[in-house]
Amino acid sequence: MDAFKITGGIALNGEVAISGAKNSALPILMATLLSETPIVISNVPRLKDIETTVKLLTQLGAIVEWQDHNTVKIDASNVNQYKASYELVKTMRASILVLGPLLARFGHAEVSLPGGCAIGARPVNLHIHGLKLMGADIEVENGYIVADNNGRLKGANIFMDVVSVTGTENLMMAAALAEGTTYIENAAREPEIVDLANCLNAMGAKVSGAGSDTLVIEGVPSLHGGQYSVMPDRIETGTFLVAAAVTRGKVKCTNTDPSALDAVLSKLQEAGANVTTGADWIELSMDKRPKAVNIKTAPHPAFPTDMQAQFVTLNAIAEGVATTTETIFENRFMHVPELQRMGADISLEGNTAMTKGVEKLTGAQVMATDLRASASLVIAGLVATTETQVDRIYHIDRGYQNIEDKLQKLGANIVRIKTN
Ligand SMILES: CC(=O)N[C@H]1[C@@H](OP(=O)(O)OP(=O)(O)OC[C@H]2O[C@@H](n3ccc(=O)[nH]c3=O)[C@H](O)[C@@H]2O)O[C@H](CO)[C@@H](O)[C@@H]1O
Numbered sequence: 537m538d539a540f541k542i543t544g545g546i547a548l549n550g551e552v553a554i555s556g557a558k559n560s561a562l563p564i565l566m567a568t569l570l571s572e573t574p575i576v577i578s579n580v581p582r583l584k585d586i587e588t589t590v591k592l593l594t595q596l597g598a599i600v601e602w603q604d605h606n607t608v609k610i611d612a613s614n615v616n617q618y619k620a621s622y623e624l625v626k627t628m629r630a631s632i633l634v635l636g637p638l639l640a641r642f643g644h645a646e647v648s649l650p651g652g653c654a655i656g657a658r659p660v661n662l663h664i665h666g667l668k669l670m671g672a673d674i675e676v677e678n679g680y681i682v683a684d685n686n687g688r689l690k691g692a693n694i695f696m697d698v699v700s701v702t703g704t705e706n707l708m709m710a711a712a713l714a715e716g717t718t719y720i721e722n723a724a725r726e727p728e729i730v731d732l733a734n735c736l737n738a739m740g741a742k743v744s745g746a747g748s749d750t751l752v753i754e755g756v757p758s759l760h761g762g763q764y765s766v767m768p769d770r771i772e773t774g775t776f777l778v779a780a781a782v783t784r785g786k787v788k789c790t791n792t793d794p795s796a797l798d799a800v801l802s803k804l805q806e807a808g809a810n811v812t813t814g815a816d817w818i819e820l821s822m823d824k825r826p827k828a829v830n831i832k833t834a835p836h837p838a839f840p841t842d843m844q845a846q847f848v849t850l851n852a853i854a855e856g857v858a859t860t861t862e863t864i865f866e867n868r869f870m871h872v873p874e875l876q877r878m879g880a881d882i883s884l885e886g887n888t889a890m891t892k893g894v895e896k897l898t899g900a901q902v903m904a905t906d907l908r909a910s911a912s913l914v915i916a917g918l919v920a921t922t923e924t925q926v927d928r929i930y931h932i933d934r935g936y937q938n939i940e941d942k943l944q945k946l947g948a949n950i951v952r953i954k955t956n
């Protein structure tokens with residue numbers, strides 16, 4: 537298994553080019569299943585979840601061809617399998633995103649029910665409920681969601697009880713090929729929803745309202761290929777900015793979109809960072825110890841849960857006390873015991889972590905438990921006074937393209953090693 541060895545204490549300095557957004561690329565790649573002709577997607581990040589997606593699309597019968605490192609052509613004209621197996625779904629929950637497209641285009645889909653995972657139960661009841669409202673017949677059999685529909689799905693009025701990102705995406709994709717108009721109320725408003733809607737519209741769909749809480753999707757009989765470029769990864773951007781802030785460095789993130797990061801940038805400024813932005817870049821410099829900042833996660837445009845762990849690390853070494861409240865996932869504080877092992881003073885009460893900032897963290901052998909928890913431990917390693925080993929970094933490889941190369945270029949002392 538791979539691990540990172542990090543020797544901390546170096547201020548990060550320089551420029552880092554941000555990759556395409558994992559959470560946008562995944563639904564967009566799944567959306568290619570809706571198209572009868574080939575589609576070329578650029579700015580696709582090369583990371584484990586994308587490899588898994590390519591494997592899944594290929595198993596379904598799509599022809600996937602990389603045109604360059606980050607550009608992929610997908611021809612889903614001959615898709616002839618409709619099953620996403622447990623083997624793939626267990627490694628990547630976003631596999632659930634084939635459900636809507638397969639059902640809408642082929643009238644049949646079988647997708648393994650994703651299990652619970654490190655950050656919470658994460659049910660998919662809203663995906664199923666919405667598709668049923670569109671007329672699908674759905675049963676859960678032997679651990680699989682088995683969905684059938686005769687002919688086209690029907691447009692429906694869908695109210696989402698809970699704001700769900702992939703739930704909104706699955707239903708948006710299904711509705712794109714449905715007969716009639718679908719209204720999705722209490723829809724997620726994340727920038728990745730807007731990106732998917734733009735991609736679908738480039739394929740001939742009629743989606744409006746993306747970015748608001750009501751989506752209106754006028755179904756069309758078929759979708760076609762074309763070209764689309766994935767938006768920059770706002771969570772990767774935020775992760776590098778926090779790393780710059782805690783190491784008291786100066787980092788410019790290029791190829792990014794500041795408008796997708798309002799809540800994160802405002803918290804970094806509150807922590808004392810100097811943040812400047814241009815159309816497609818953000819520069820952060822920090823010459824003092826950060827001030828502790830209170831955080832409460834909530835659906836976009838509020839503070840993203842995918843940045844919570846990184847800010848717990850910031851608060852752990854900041855001046856003062858702070859509360860970090862997680863309202864999206866019931867079990868997303870697995871990084872806390874690991875940070876405590878590095879000397880952080882954090883107590884957990886329900887869904888709130890209370891941090892009393894310490895002057896320094898010390899290196900330790902720690903274990904990554906999920907994607908963003910891993911990122912928070914890497915950041916802690918960058919600021920710790922002695923060597924840190926982060927084990928099980930397959931979690932971080934799911935969502936960050938070449939994170940160690942990018943950090944090395946900013947001056948960090950981080951290497952990938954093999955353990956046992
Ligand atoms: C691939 C991808 O884009 N992943 C992101 C997506 O995950 P994902 O789409 O899985 O997360 P959701 O937005 O669906 O989850 C939000 C909340 O809704 C609940 N829920 C969700 C669906 C459902 O059918 N029933 C239900 O109760 C979940 O348990 C959770 O408490 O949004 C999360 C919240 O911003 C991010 O952390 C993930 O990085």
Ligand SMILES: C=C(OP(=O)(O)O)C(=O)O
Nearest residue numbers: 559629630842907908935
């Ligand atoms: C939780 C995340 O991803 P996923 O939904 O794919 O598990 C994440 O990107 O932080």
